Amino acid sequence: MAIIAGKDLCEILDRGVVVDMLDPELQVQICGVDLTLRSIERFVTRGAVDYDNRERQVSKTEEIAFDDDGWAALDPGCYLVTFNEAVSIPKAMTALARPRSSLLRSGATVETALWDPGYRGRSQSLLVVHNPKGLLVKKNARLIQLAFYRLSAILDKGYEGAYQNENL
Template identity: 55%
Template sequence: MVMSVISGRDALSYLESFADREIQEQICGIDLTARSIERFVSSGSIDLDNSERRVAETEVVQYDEDGWAFLEQGAYLVTFNEIVRMPMDMMAFALPRSSLLRCGASLSAAVWDPGYNGRSQSLLVVHNPHGIRIKKNARLMQLVFITMKGAAERAYSGAYQGENI
């Protein structure tokens, strides 16, 4: 079997809890939408074996009465609405939507490993010195699914398995 990108229509079955399934289906993936946004309020620590790992503390950015959050220049943690359930013969990666980039912000994300199940998070960085407004359920990034040459030998079993479900 050759590795290949899965169409958005075929990838729909690997996600649940859509804000709007029809709008989120793309040609080469699925758009993930903003559930919550948090600002960093402490430092974090990373080591080799995770025995001293401490993730940075965060506080929730409140949406206003119309569902908008204003984000000043800086780094934020975004939690997405969608729950991702990765099959054992697939992995995924994400790219920011071009509209986000054109507003002066970017997203960074890790790989979605085979066997991962959970509500994902990514790093949102606002580069624009004037900030950005993000509406609740805004489409921020596109998750792209790739079939692997064969099934993975083991499933993801890290600390974030089942996160925020």
């Protein structure tokens, strides 16, 4: 499996794999696309996961407001973040994300799941602030780089889970 890069990346982006970018000139990188911060939420209840999702309970959250200058001050802990950009992953590829290095150098990271073939939505990820002094984060900050990979085969059936078309 190889990362889709360069001209091949530009071609898939032209087909609408990532939309609602704030500034494609800045966000499109050699090997992926930077996704930017739309909103931050704190967890207020515990979640529950099981084997077949019949008893799954997603944690409830509450939004954290940005100040008048667009900043949010986060204490150490875990936060749910939603991205500005929406994705539409073709059935012939998948995507994985990694945190931007400036985030890591500030004592924070982003945990993500696999973007499945056929998934469409405005994704969410887990921002984890490890720095004991916390983290200041500005609205629209570039948090992760999403990299795309071609599959060994085109799938007949794509993602059909509960998060299809989320946050659109």
